[in-house]
Amino acid sequence: DVKVTQSSRYLVKRTGEKxxxxxxxxxxxxxxxxxxxxxxxxxxxxxxxxxxxxxxKGDIPEGYSVSREKKERFSLILESASTNQTSMYLCxxxxxxxxxxxxxxxxxxxxx
Amino acid sequence: xxxxxxxxGPLSVPEGAIASLNCTYSDRGSQSFFWxxxxxxxxxxxxxxIYSNGDKEDGRFTAQLNKASQYVSLLIRDSQPSDSATxxxxxxxxxxxxxFGAGTQVVVTx
Numbered sequence: 109d110v111k112v113t114q115s116s117r118y119l120v121k122r123t124g125e126k127x128x129x130x131x132x133x134x135x136x137x138x139x140x141x142x143x144x145x146x147x148x149x150x151x152x153x154x155x156x157x158x159x160x161x162x163x164x165k166g167d168i169p170e171g172y173s174v175s176r177e178k179k180e181r182f183s184l185i186l187e188s189a190s191t192n193q194t195s196m197y198l199c200x201x202x203x204x205x206x207x208x209x210x211x212x213x214x215x216x217x218x219x220x
Numbered sequence: 221x222x223x224x225x226x227x228x229g230p231l232s233v234p235e236g237a238i239a240s241l242n243c244t245y246s247d248r249g250s251q252s253f254f255w256x257x258x259x260x261x262x263x264x265x266x267x268x269x270i271y272s273n274g275d276k277e278d279g280r281f282t283a284q285l286n287k288a289s290q291y292v293s294l295l296i297r298d299s300q301p302s303d304s305a306t307x308x309x310x311x312x313x314x315x316x317x318x319x320f321g322a323g324t325q326v327v328v329t330x
Contacts, residue, residue: 139316148228150308150322151264158316167223167319198263202316208254209310209318211263 111135114199114212121219127186129215131199138204140182142166142174144195145214151198157182158204189219223247226309226321233303233328239296241324243309246290250311253285253292258306258323267307268294299328 115130131140139158143151143166153166155174163174171193175183182201186193199212225244233239241255252271256264270276270283270292282295292311296303306323 139318141318143320148322150226151320153317153319156317164317200318202318205316207252207316208266208269209256209264211265214263 112199112201112210112212114197114215116215117213119215119217121186121189121217123190123219125186125189125219127189127217127219129184129186129197129199129217131182131184131201131212132180133182133201133210134180135201135203135210136179137201137210138179139202140176141200141202141209142172142182142184143198143200144168144193145198146195154184191219193217194219223319224309224311224321226307226324228322229325229327231324231326233296233299233326235299235301235328235330237299239299239303239326239328241294241296241307241309241326243292243294243311243321244290245292245309245311247311247313247319248290249313250287250290251314252312253283254310254312254318255281255283255292255294256308256310256320258308260305264308264320296326299326301328301330304328 141156255268309321
């Protein structure tokens with residue numbers, strides 16, 4: 109059974125904290141993605157990676173960075189959390205090419 | 221202009237009727253097109269994929285693609301209460317960049 113696992117289901121952080129969201133996939137997929145989802149806005153792409161140490165900005169990269177040191181792990185970093193980063197964060201992975209995406213269970217982040 | 225546009229809904233559909241969902245996209249490099257269903261509080265799950273112009277049927281679902289018009293649609297026949305969800309259109313380009321529309325909420329009423 110394929111699996112994408114996000115490190116936390118719920119997270120509460122303070123403004124200004126550095127926040128790490130971790131995502132691990134066990135399918136040997138080349139591509140990994142980080143999205144945030146807000147009501148009425150759908151899934152917005154923050155960053156994606158098509159190989160180890162490779163990354164591309166998505167539509168809303170400001171305030172975020174990513175790290176992919178190993179193929180199975182893709183980390184999203186909020187350098188200095190702000191209240192407008194309160195959101196649901198979803199990680200996904202796909203094989204190289206145009207294939208089905210598998211999603212993690214999501215992390216509900218609240219920044220207070 | 222958004223890269224992927226969908227009617228936001230909610231789309232109210234009587235049980236047993238056909239739900240029709242539309243999606244337009246701006247990236248002419250898009251090669252693969254996916255429809256995901258997302259129940260409230262859950263992650264998206266794939267329900268249909270389509271790669272070439274025309275229709276593709278899978279059970280009660282039919283996807284239609286017109287690349288010249290940059291348009292893809294999803295029909296849900298014999299709508300059931302379990303079809304009540306948000307449906308996300310996701311065109312993907314040749315190197316796998318996966319982007320989503322804002323989604324259309326479907327509400328199937330008994």
